[in-house]
Amino acid sequence: MSAIAEPVPVTLRAPRRTRTTSALATLARRRAALTASNPRQILVPLIGPALLALVVAPALTIATGGLHSHIDYEAFVGVGAVGLVVPLSCIFAGLSVIVDRHNGAQRELLAAPVPRSYLVLGNLAVALVLSALQVIVLIGLSALRGGVFHITAHGVAWFAGAALLFTVFMYGVAETLASRIRSQEEYVGAVPAVAILPFFLAGALFPITAMPGWLTTIAKFLPLTHALALMRYAFVDPSGKGLHDIWGMSNVTIEAWLSLAVVALFAVALTTISIRMFSRSAVS
Amino acid sequence: MHAIEAQGLRKTYPGGVEAVKGIDFEVSEGEVFGLLGPNGAGKSTTVGMLTTTIVPTAGTARLVGHDVARSPLLARSVSSVVFQEAVVDRGLTGRTNLELHTRLWGVPPERAKRRTTELIEALGLSELIDRLVATYSGGERRRLEIARALCSEPQVLFLDEPTVGLDPRIRHELLDVIAGLRARDDLTILVTTHYLDEAQRLCDRVAIIHEGSVVALDSPQALLARLGREILEFRVDGSPHLALATLRDRGIAAEDAFAIGARITVPLHRHAATEALAAIESERLRVSEIATRVPNLDDVYLQLTGGEVREAA
Numbered sequence: 001m002s003a004i005a006e007p008v009p010v011t012l013r014a015p016r017r018t019r020t021t022s023a024l025a026t027l028a029r030r031r032a033a034l035t036a037s038n039p040r041q042i043l044v045p046l047i048g049p050a051l052l053a054l055v056v057a058p059a060l061t062i063a064t065g066g067l068h069s070h071i072d073y074e075a076f077v078g079v080g081a082v083g084l085v086v087p088l089s090c091i092f093a094g095l096s097v098i099v100d101r102h103n104g105a106q107r108e109l110l111a112a113p114v115p116r117s118y119l120v121l122g123n124l125a126v127a128l129v130l131s132a133l134q135v136i137v138l139i140g141l142s143a144l145r146g147g148v149f150h151i152t153a154h155g156v157a158w159f160a161g162a163a164l165l166f167t168v169f170m171y172g173v174a175e176t177l178a179s180r181i182r183s184q185e186e187y188v189g190a191v192p193a194v195a196i197l198p199f200f201l202a203g204a205l206f207p208i209t210a211m212p213g214w215l216t217t218i219a220k221f222l223p224l225t226h227a228l229a230l231m232r233y234a235f236v237d238p239s240g241k242g243l244h245d246i247w248g249m250s251n252v253t254i255e256a257w258l259s260l261a262v263v264a265l266f267a268v269a270l271t272t273i274s275i276r277m278f279s280r281s282a283v284s
Numbered sequence: 285m286h287a288i289e290a291q292g293l294r295k296t297y298p299g300g301v302e303a304v305k306g307i308d309f310e311v312s313e314g315e316v317f318g319l320l321g322p323n324g325a326g327k328s329t330t331v332g333m334l335t336t337t338i339v340p341t342a343g344t345a346r347l348v349g350h351d352v353a354r355s356p357l358l359a360r361s362v363s364s365v366v367f368q369e370a371v372v373d374r375g376l377t378g379r380t381n382l383e384l385h386t387r388l389w390g391v392p393p394e395r396a397k398r399r400t401t402e403l404i405e406a407l408g409l410s411e412l413i414d415r416l417v418a419t420y421s422g423g424e425r426r427r428l429e430i431a432r433a434l435c436s437e438p439q440v441l442f443l444d445e446p447t448v449g450l451d452p453r454i455r456h457e458l459l460d461v462i463a464g465l466r467a468r469d470d471l472t473i474l475v476t477t478h479y480l481d482e483a484q485r486l487c488d489r490v491a492i493i494h495e496g497s498v499v500a501l502d503s504p505q506a507l508l509a510r511l512g513r514e515i516l517e518f519r520v521d522g523s524p525h526l527a528l529a530t531l532r533d534r535g536i537a538a539e540d541a542f543a544i545g546a547r548i549t550v551p552l553h554r555h556a557a558t559e560a561l562a563a564i565e566s567e568r569l570r571v572s573e574i575a576t577r578v579p580n581l582d583d584v585y586l587q588l589t590g591g592e593v594r595e596a597a
Contacts, residue, residue, distance in 0.1 A: 016389060016436075017357075018361075019390070022390070023387075026384055029384070030373065030376070033376055034376065037376075104367060104370065105373055107367055108372075108385075109388075110337045111336070111363075113357050113360040113390070114388060283338065284332075284337075284338050
């Protein structure tokens with residue numbers, strides 16, 4: 001049995017190395033093109049939150065008189081709705097990972113000469129852009145409906161930082177779930193626990209101090225609570241009452257940095273976990 | 285150094301399923317090498333390990349000298365694969381699929397543009413290339429996948445069951461395309477298949493895989509030569525093993541004659557068919573469906589393993 005062929009000198013060509021930015025841009029471009037071909041992925045996550053901002057918040061303001069404070073309730077809920085649109089958008093994005101796996105496209109990407117982490121990061125880039133657009137639309141709708149926002153350059157920086165880090169965290173959750181859960185049906189079944197439950201506990205519709213003490217304590221450990229408090233500090237309530245409800249300090253700037261650090265920590269942790277889970281589960 | 289080297293490659297899946305049980309082979313640059321075996325033999329798993337999409341349980345593999353476990357990025361950069369299932373993005377156009385591939389493989393833009401233009405022309409994709417892949421037929425999709433795999437100018441190309449599921453006309457067209465790739469001196473091709481005509485037509489050497497192990501490895505011609513120029517086949521009414529023993533006692537059947545169920549296959553080697561038929565008659569064996577023919581790789585496989593390469597209809 002001639003198992004060994006006569007060795008012929010192999011014509012060595014220097015292997016091509018794909019630049020990091022080029023690889024990430026290409027992967028992001030692919031994901032963006034596929035997302036654009038499926039408008040539902042862009043519009044559906046907006047529907048619920050938009051209804052919250054346009055219908056529910058004004059109705060609740062009329063029905064309850066709002067927060068009975070200096071904080072405009074419609075703007076308060078407008079920001080709270082961000083806590084729903086970002087998770088839903090990221091969950092949809094994670095669904096695309098499962099679709100890639102089922103239709104075989106993931107195998108082609110796994111055979112590409114790029115680190116496996118880039119497959120996650122490329123998708124994350126698109127999730128960030130998409131979420132940013134959806135958040136802008138949501139805040140815009142809320143403002144048009146009558147929400148009172150105090151927009152400053154300083155506020156935009158805080159808002160963007162909080163929203164960006166929260167999106168990174170949520171995409172990490174979505175990607176981790178997509179690596180663990182093999183079927184689309186099971187994955188969608190995780191939406192209530194991942195997106196809906198935190199929304200109700202994190203102060204999206206009312207301050208966390210309005211809940212029983214033990215729930216308020218739980219809320220303080222949720223990254224969404226910190227993200228919402230930061231975003232309201234940025235655009236709705238410069239006094240930072242939401243941050244004060246969490247930290248109880250006298251210096252709102254320190255409270256803001258602490259909350260940003262919490263969201264950042266969760267973002268880094270879930271991104272790391274999601275990359276590890278993807279790398280392990282994608283290759284058998 | 286060979287273009288592909290596999291040493292003791294082994295894969296055991298969770299649950300103890302041993303898909304590949306220690307495979308060794310080397311493939312020279314420019315060679316077309318076939319892995320032939322039925323579904324479940326371990327061919328796709330072997331390709332998976334060589335393309336780093338499956339982690340080997342044991343053993344080593346190198347592509348153009350790059351260890352697939354230690355230098356996976358380098359190994360992937362010199363290779364390309366056409367998987368058994370269609371993996372092109374259906375929501376994108378053919379052209380976008382090609383462009384994405386060249387960028388991921390780091391092909392400089394000008395070169396990528398030239399290369400994709402050449403391949404679109406060579407593979408007859410000009411009229412399709414700007415349509416969504418979802419509108420392509422199976423054969424068109426497969427041609428696009430081959431174009432995509434080639435546009436990064438790989439040194440090693442893996443074709444995993446490239447014609448499975450295609451109708452006969454498209455299969456033959458695609459085989460022509462793949463055969464045309466042989467003309468490229470610097471391209472090494474490893475093709476897995478359970479179609480005998482593919483293996484015989486395309487491959488310089490073939491490894492026959494059975495239940496995760498290589499049971500024979502040689503050129504198709506050499507493998508077939510083992511069985512001689514002609515074989516006699518018939519069905520026997522009664523004990524096939526007794527019939528085989530009788531023919532062996534008469535010196536008609538050698539050790540390589542075999543029985544699968546009631547069907548007996550006898551490589552004739554230096555004997556004439558008439559001689560064999562006379563022996564069958566004189567021994568009063570009750571036989572039917574007697575035929576002589578040229579041996580094929582299925583006979584080689586059957587003789588080695590007792591199973592068939594082709595799926596049962």
